[in-house]
Amino acid sequence: MEQTKRTDVNTLGEFGLIEHLTSQFDAKHATTLKGVGDDAAIIDIGNNQIMAISTDSLVEGIHFDLAYMPLKHLGYKSVVVNLSDIFAMNCVPKQITISIAISNRFSVEALDEFYEGIKKACDFYNIDLIGGDTTSSNKGFFINISAIGFGQKDKVAYRNGAKKGDLICASGDFGGAYLGLQILEREKQLYLSDSNIKPDLEEQTYLIGRQLKPEARKDIIEQLDQVNLVPTSMIDVSDGLASELFHICKESSVGAFIEEKAINIQIEAQMMALKFKLDPVTCALSGGEDYELLFTIAPSDIEKIKLFPDVAIIGEVVDKKDGIKLHTTGGNIHPIRAQGWVHFEP
Amino acid sequence: MEQTKRTDVNTLGEFGLIEHLTSQFDAKHATTLKGVGDDAAIIDIGNNQIMAISTDSLVEGIHFDLAYMPLKHLGYKSVVVNLSDIFAMNCVPKQITISIAISNRFSVEALDEFYEGIKKACDFYNIDLIGGDTTSSNKGFFINISAIGFGQKDKVAYRNGAKKGDLICASGDFGGAYLGLQILEREKQLYLSDSNIKPDLEEQTYLIGRQLKPEARKDIIEQLDQVNLVPTSMIDVSDGLASELFHICKESSVGAFIEEKAINIQIEAQMMALKFKLDPVTCALSGGEDYELLFTIAPSDIEKIKLFPDVAIIGEVVDKKDGIKLHTTGGNIHPIRAQGWVHFEP
Incomplete structure (x- = not known):
């Protein structure tokens, strides 16, 4: 029997792995102005307007430690890190979705605290929470937030526009x-x-x-x-x-x-x-x-x-x-x- | 010392919990036509056009069992369940983002198989993969996909429009x-x-x-x-x-x-x-x-x-x-x- 090849995911690094996994995908829609590889993806919505969308995961034990991260702060920070990606495209974020997977060690009161932080960020940055998913996990707390923003097509700041002398x-x-x-x-x-x-x-x-x-x-x-x-x-x-x-x-x-x-x-x-x-x-x-x-x-x-x-x-x-x-x-x-x-x- | 109240998350049920957590949020933008509570959120992008966005998590041990779910099928299904939410608004999905959190028990080859399924679904349904996040988890495989679709404002099918005699x-x-x-x-x-x-x-x-x-x-x-x-x-x-x-x-x-x-x-x-x-x-x-x-x-x-x-x-x-x-x-x-x-x- 032929041995199956096994390459450890850590050998490629985070950016190398993303590049490896997504290099086979090509854009089919002319409205997809920017896909993988910037702070946010950019979609043309007509009339010189674009939509920006970014998504970020925060995983317990990897991105945060509840030993010193209060849940309210975690909620606030989860929103902020996503909004930051939209601002980085020179766009204004307007909506977010939030998906969480939680083990039964979290109570409704704990989640209330987390959502209090989310609400505080939404109020401060003028953001609508428009959807998400709440599900179980066997272990740990997983957060995924997507942020949606809008801007002008001719004012988007990509990563690839820097010129000598700038x-x-x-x-x-x-x-x-x-x-x-x-x-x-x-x-x-x-x-x-x-x-x-x-x-x-x-x-x-x-x-x-x-x-x-x-x-x-x-x-x-x-x-x-x-x-x-x-x-x-x-x-x-x-x-x-x-x-x-x-x-x-x-x-x-x-x-x-x-x-x-x-x-x-x-x-x-x-x-x-x-x-x-x-x-x-x-x-x-x-x-x-x-x-x-x-x-x-x-x-x-x-x-x-x-x-x-x-x-x-x-x-x-x-x-x-x-x-x-x-x-x-x-x-x-x-x-x-x-x-x-x-x-x-x- | 006062005892902290602890309500088990299971007491509210999935939909009850979502309602409880999101009821304090109100829409600030007139362009947010539909937030939490339908298959997808709906955002007005002008000229009688709307954008639909849905998000879904799939968690190992909760939503899928790798004992009988081949990774390629898992990739395919992860995309399909999200597209289904966009179709359910009478919209056409065009883009997805995919975030995964994986433990080091997964090899690059295993992820290749998973992304092969994703690509197959993207090709079949004419979808652009435009972003995501790839991160570590201490245990388990977490998938979060957001799907973005477009449609006409006056043709969106919400859940709340059924009338007697329909x-x-x-x-x-x-x-x-x-x-x-x-x-x-x-x-x-x-x-x-x-x-x-x-x-x-x-x-x-x-x-x-x-x-x-x-x-x-x-x-x-x-x-x-x-x-x-x-x-x-x-x-x-x-x-x-x-x-x-x-x-x-x-x-x-x-x-x-x-x-x-x-x-x-x-x-x-x-x-x-x-x-x-x-x-x-x-x-x-x-x-x-x-x-x-x-x-x-x-x-x-x-x-x-x-x-x-x-x-x-x-x-x-x-x-x-x-x-x-x-x-x-x-x-x-x-x-x-x-x-x-x-x-x-x-």
């Missing part, structure tokens, strides 16, 4: 959510070793808030609209600034040059990184879950972007052959790695 | 998928008791096919369009004919009178029901997973519906106060129960 911009600050997670993990371990130890979270409201209650950058999309500025490319920062930069460069066939000193890292994050003996810039580049927007604009739009209160120009788009590099505060130039920046190249 | 119509036949499942379960138990026993599935292709490879009734939607017939209400049969009839009656505030002899039950299903000592009509009413369409039409459309090769008129919409009843072949009248028909009322 300015690289980033909203907000980086590394905070990752460091918030490190604090929560540390306190969990301390609690597991001695349940009399009270968690020491009091002074870390900012970092823990970045992890437990992130916000999507609705304000940036509104500001872009106000000054009539369309980014040449855009992506939201869920996996880390470096990883998202690689996506834009790959899809746009360009390189990038980033100024270390331009990357916004809050003082709380800098202090906490040092406390954990981590490099703050590595936390900012590779931490993830910041849900900020990374985008590129034409150099002629520089005067417009300067008016944005919470956007920094962090670098410039360069030729593909020049790679993706970081200009350090110390004056050195290092290649950036997708999964983190390596301080000392061999 | 004719109740059903496509195809009933009970087959349920009996197919009973055969597969029986063979699994036999195999578990003695692995030398070969499964005896040869003669039951029809029933097993209804369970493992259901089809959605695209043809019925096309025929409705051809003769310009818009059902006054419509639903797809996933939970059983009786349960779906109750949804239509509840949403439309009407009753129903069903003729037992008009319910189409294939001879294979009748024979197998008797073999399992089950009542064939109970299997048809309560079996589920037939993925047929149940709909109502104005009495003036009777000549049009007679031309449909695979649609039967099975009853009539009556006053709400007259309840939901079955006129048996023997000439008796029994109330129908949502979860199955009770032969002998006390």
